[in-house]
Amino acid sequence: MKHDSSSPVLEIRDLTVEFRTSRGGLKALRHVNLDVPRGEIMGIVGESGCGKSTLISAILGLLATNGAVTSGEIRFDGEDIVTMSAERLRALRGDRLSVVFQDPMTALNPVLTIGTQMTAIQYRTGRSGAEKERRAVDMLARVNIPDPASRLAQYPHQFSGGMRQRICIAMALIAEPDLLIADEPTTALDATLEVQVINLLKELQAEFGCSILFISHHLGVVAELCDRVAVMYAGEVVERGDVRDIFHHASHPYAMKLLQCDPGRIGTATRRLPTIPGDLPDLVDLPQGCIFRGRCDRAIARCVAEPPPEHRVGKAHWAACHVAEEAGP
Amino acid sequence: MTALLRIEDVHVSFAAAGWLKALTSGSPRRIEAVAGVSLDIATAETFAVVGESGSGKTTLARAINGLVPVSAGSIAFDGRQLTGLSEAAMGAVRRQMSMIFQDPVGSLSPRLTVRAILAEPFHVHKMAGRDLESRIERLLGLVGLTADFAERYPHQLSGGQARRVGVARAITLEPKLVIADEPTAGLDVSVQGEVLNLLNELQARLGIAILIITHNLNVVRHVADRMAIMYLGRIVEEGPTETIFAAPRHPYTLALLSANPEPDPDAVIDRIELQGEVPSLLQRPAGCEFHTRCPWAAGRCRSEAPAVADLGGGRRFTCHFPRQG
Numbered sequence: 001m002k003h004d005s006s007s008p009v010l011e012i013r014d015l016t017v018e019f020r021t022s023r024g025g026l027k028a029l030r031h032v033n034l035d036v037p038r039g040e041i042m043g044i045v046g047e048s049g050c051g052k053s054t055l056i057s058a059i060l061g062l063l064a065t066n067g068a069v070t071s072g073e074i075r076f077d078g079e080d081i082v083t084m085s086a087e088r089l090r091a092l093r094g095d096r097l098s099v100v101f102q103d104p105m106t107a108l109n110p111v112l113t114i115g116t117q118m119t120a121i122q123y124r125t126g127r128s129g130a131e132k133e134r135r136a137v138d139m140l141a142r143v144n145i146p147d148p149a150s151r152l153a154q155y156p157h158q159f160s161g162g163m164r165q166r167i168c169i170a171m172a173l174i175a176e177p178d179l180l181i182a183d184e185p186t187t188a189l190d191a192t193l194e195v196q197v198i199n200l201l202k203e204l205q206a207e208f209g210c211s212i213l214f215i216s217h218h219l220g221v222v223a224e225l226c227d228r229v230a231v232m233y234a235g236e237v238v239e240r241g242d243v244r245d246i247f248h249h250a251s252h253p254y255a256m257k258l259l260q261c262d263p264g265r266i267g268t269a270t271r272r273l274p275t276i277p278g279d280l281p282d283l284v285d286l287p288q289g290c291i292f293r294g295r296c297d298r299a300i301a302r303c304v305a306e307p308p309p310e311h312r313v314g315k316a317h318w319a320a321c322h323v324a325e326e327a328g329p
Numbered sequence: 330m331t332a333l334l335r336i337e338d339v340h341v342s343f344a345a346a347g348w349l350k351a352l353t354s355g356s357p358r359r360i361e362a363v364a365g366v367s368l369d370i371a372t373a374e375t376f377a378v379v380g381e382s383g384s385g386k387t388t389l390a391r392a393i394n395g396l397v398p399v400s401a402g403s404i405a406f407d408g409r410q411l412t413g414l415s416e417a418a419m420g421a422v423r424r425q426m427s428m429i430f431q432d433p434v435g436s437l438s439p440r441l442t443v444r445a446i447l448a449e450p451f452h453v454h455k456m457a458g459r460d461l462e463s464r465i466e467r468l469l470g471l472v473g474l475t476a477d478f479a480e481r482y483p484h485q486l487s488g489g490q491a492r493r494v495g496v497a498r499a500i501t502l503e504p505k506l507v508i509a510d511e512p513t514a515g516l517d518v519s520v521q522g523e524v525l526n527l528l529n530e531l532q533a534r535l536g537i538a539i540l541i542i543t544h545n546l547n548v549v550r551h552v553a554d555r556m557a558i559m560y561l562g563r564i565v566e567e568g569p570t571e572t573i574f575a576a577p578r579h580p581y582t583l584a585l586l587s588a589n590p591e592p593d594p595d596a597v598i599d600r601i602e603l604q605g606e607v608p609s610l611l612q613r614p615a616g617c618e619f620h621t622r623c624p625w626a627a628g629r630c631r632s633e634a635p636a637v638a639d640l641g642g643g644r645r646f647t648c649h650f651p652r653q654g
Binding site for chain 1: 487518523585588593600
């Protein structure tokens with residue numbers, strides 16, 4: 001049931017997610033628009049509390065029981081995940097839609113061997129046991145696990161952290177999904193291993209042709225890996241565009257500040273690093289107007305009065321900011 | 330330069346296997362997490378120890394603070410030998426040497442208010458006077474928190490605020506040395522900047538020496554005067570931060586520096602990608618311990634461990650074939 005190859009594999013329109021809390025409704029995501037084009041790597045950056053994880057849970061239909069999509073749609077290959085039956089969604093997950101989680105130790109079952117887990121995940125394929133095992137060995141070899149056939153009998157604790165994450169990547173790609181969601185897959189890894197995983201993801205993406213939705217708060221990793229980037233703040237996508245648009249011509253004040261804060265971008269050694277003064281707004285009791293205005297040094301009267309709509313600031317580059325709008329593309 | 334902290338040839342080992350397993354499998358009974366580390370830290374200096382998981386950097390920090398026993402070598406702090414001190418005597422030393430632990434929220438007791446957390450060091454060291462309340466207020470002010478934070482519990486703090494409380498607790502007794510174990514791990518970049526600025530500021534104001542343990546090179550560059558790079562429990566390179574960044578000599582340092590993804594999609598990356606995995610401490614490679622992952626390893630590296638080369642000015646490294654900076 002493949003759609004034409006020009007339409008995005010994932011289209012999110014006007015997505016709002018709300019959690020019931022004792023203080024009232026907490027709007028964790030508000031009017032999010034996002035496209036993940038076929039065969040591309042889309043990065044989502046933002047700091048803690050910006051809604052990155054909620055977005056993934058919503059896409060996977062795994063929102064906590066006190067949370068619900070209150071408006072909008074998440075179209076995966078044209079089909080809306082929000083209104084889809086649980087059964088249909090279960091058929092998508094692990095087949096055409098797979099995930100690599102942040103912590104490879106808790107993502108793998110500690111009491112089952114790697115081989116058992118890698119064959120069990122192929123239950124839908126109808127392959128014979130021997131075929132499944134062969135496929136598992138191939139995938140392990142593909143993610144550079146030395147001596148893969150004999151390591152199938154080993155347990156997760158017998159592998160190093162970097163190897164475990166590569167095994168998780170192998171498991172996520174074993175079904176050749178259309179979309180791979182990678183939730184901070186390198187955060188738990190050291191710098192040299194992080195580089196190994198980024199290079200591996202790049203190679204595998206080119207080989208399998210899948211799309212990747214890559215969530216990270218590490219700007220360097222996103223710049224290096226992704227084709228497109230969306231910047232999130234307090235539950236909203238404040239800017240999105242081509243990776244070069246975002247890193248070279250950021251136009252939303254939050255995106256600009258976030259980039260300035262990265263010590264990796266500060267060439268000369270300094271004892272005084274830039275910060276973003278102020279705190280995240282309360283998502284239960286939202287401020288009027290622009291979500292970032294309380295911490296923005298360019299806020300104007302209009303920012304208090306009305307929330308800025310998303311508008312085009314470049315060819316495929318959008319920002320939700322009144323000031324950026326006036327500056328024009 | 331008189332050293333505030335002088336560490337000489339320190340070893341820390343942990344039990345790895347019982348005698349039966351050691352006998353049957355031939356694996357060693359103990360592993361050396363820190364295997365012969367020497368370094369000096371001067372008053373009011375920031376020294377960074379950099380390395381990946383398992384390099385022994387946290388164990389080294391804990392050994393200095395007396396939280397794990399040292400199996401060989403000596404640690405002298407403020408002219409006093411710490412190895413072999415009784416627990417009571419070590420307690421008194423810790424007044425001068427405090428620690429900021431890795432997990433900002435987890436290192437604060439969930440059942441104590443910020444006030445109680447900050448008052449505890451005064452009680453432990455029997456220094457709680459009548460002015461305790463005003464001292465707590467002053468401490469909160471120093472780390473940029475308002476007085477009403479004293480009433481809060483750790484779960485009511487954000488990661489950055491909890492980290493500030495951790496810093497405040499570390500400086501309560503006006504120590505000479507603060508050991509900060511990954512002080513910015515898990516923090517967002519904007520908050521990370523705040524915490525590092527705070528540490529820099531406190532150092533300038535209070536003249537404390539800081540030993541910072543981290544794997545984040547971007548952080549080191551902006552806070553540390555000098556740095557040491559650890560691999561498998563040993564220092565492979567050491568020197569002033571600027572010169573190490575400008576001209577790394579050890580291949581591992583070079584690889585670490587180049588493994589730092591740059592926030593620029595058009596950056597031309599001349600990267601040294603390390604092959605293979607970090608060797609197990611149970612089976613240390615022969616010769617140079619880095620040779621299994623080193624792109625330049627030659628025959629000599631596999632058989633002969635390199636000696637420490639001293640370039641002067643505190644610049645040292647251990648490599649047979651150093652890179653030309």
